[in-house]
Amino acid sequence: MKPALIVVIGPTASGKSALAVDLARRWPVELISMDSAQIYRGMDIGTAKPPASLRAEIPHHLIDIRDPAQAYSAAEFAAEARQLCAQIDSRGRIPLLVGGTFLYLRAFLQGLHALPGADPQLRGQLEREAAEQGWPQLHRRLARRDPDSARRIHPNDAQRIQRALEIAELGGATRSEAWQAPRSEPWSGPVLKLCLLPEDREQLRAQIARRFAQMMEEGLLDEVKRLFERGDLSLALPSMRSVGYRQLWQHLQGQCPLDVAVERAIIATRQYAKRQMTWLRREPGLTLLPQDAREGVEQARKHVEEFLAASRP
Secondary structure: OOOOEEEEEOOOOOOHHHHHHHHHOOOOEEEEEOOOOOOEOOOOOOOOOOOHHHHHHOOEEOOOOEOOOOOOOHHHHHHHHHHHHHHHHHOOOEEEEEEOOHHHHHHHHHOOEOOOOOOHHHHHHHHHHHHHHOHHHHHHHHHHHOHHHHHHOOOOOHHHHHHHHHHHHHHOOOHHHHHHOOEOOOOOOOEEEEEOOOOOHHHHHHHHHHHHHHHHHOOHHHHHHHHHOOOOOOOOOOOOOOOOHHHHHHHHOOOOOHHHHHHHHHHHHHHHHHHHHHHHHHOOOEEEOOOOHHHHHHHHHHHHHHHHHHHOO
């Protein structure tokens, strides 16, 4: 029998981590980070990574598992997270996925299509072409190869354009065709998906601004500067394209003043939160929690208690 699994999701700055920690203090829970930036070592402040003291108190997994120069895929996350769920369950404990990288959640729960893996040589070639011609030009190339994907991808969305072209070049099929192929086996165990979905947009926007200001006070610029000065990282890497890091990196390159970079980072974070909320509204099987923080925690505890009573022997 598959382990009983708890998932805590919501847009950035919605309080996911605090809720997950509360649950972990009430039940024998181990947390599995579902965050595509917290996997990277040296990226602590800008990813709101849990402090070492908290990680010593409560087991956290899939944090600091890659160097920022390395790639990490949804397929790798799904495989490692499933293995962790089995290990956590074997210890008589409860796995809890928490984070906002919903592609990871989809890969974990629904299984994966047989897409070709990343190819560093081809990826480097595409990045060189983009540097010379611009991503809109590569988007036009994608429109010729895979019109369906091109219609869904913005002409400046470098990461998705690159991946769609990579699939077409390596797999011989378009991204659209590949996604119509059968998936690998989906997760079959019981799942409780607790969701924080703020209704007050202005309150969330203000919280995002406050949180980024706090990150700057805690030394985010110095953190990005250390990564910048390594010399082996660039904005072509997924790690450095993370929101906040990308904008401060551009400041360090001399492309904009610091105040402009900060404002751009806040705007980008708000746009990211908006995309997350759009995704969540389409996600089936969510247990939506009340907006009031105290009431939300109380309801989450109640749902977890009922879920565990029904799903565990």
